Amino acid sequence: MNYWLVKSEPETYGWHHFTQQGRAIWDGVRNYQARNNLKAMKRGDQVLFYHSVTNPAVVGLATIVQEAYPDPTVAEDPGAASKGWVVVELEPLMPLDNPVSLRHIKAEPLLAAIGLIKQSRLSVMPIRVDEFELILKMGAKSSKNDHELL
DNA sequence: GCCAACGTTGGC
DNA sequence: GCCAACGTTGGC
DSSP, X not given: OOEEEEEEOHHHHOHHHHHHHSOEEOOOOOOHHHHHHHHHXXXXXXXXXXEOSSSOEEEEEEEEEEEEEEOXXXXXXXXXXXXXXXXXXXXXXXXXXXEEEHHHHHHOGGGTTOHHHHTTTOSEEEOOHHHHHHHHHHHSTTXXXXXXXX
């Protein structure tokens, strides 16, 4: 099992929209490193859903329900066809009771090496299992970490 | 709105 | 192959 984080701007495609829809085709990724991460995703992998730009925070947990296949939106994107862009499909598992803000992530020494901080512009990235579990713990209801960090 | 980080493009 | 110019992402 692998763990990942994907970013989305809530104004464009937020957690709420995702859960209403029930399933998302993660299309439009046009960065090679992000694409390689999409290709490495396996069915059942767990994915942290992160809101970027507006109130940046991890807001929910999702899972991979369909592994990578060619991005159908490439058809309307002249010049992109040869670059091997792919999509995966995601389904929501659960929201975090307390969204874990970027502020809190930066304040947590155990998360100092997380890709979210190290490579702030990457939109699809792997997460270590210990980082993943800690973020879920921080996002759980009445977490000890909230009191420490707030 | 500004700016830093960083990826892409194109001239040479 | 180098590098300047430019575009995009995303935090603040």
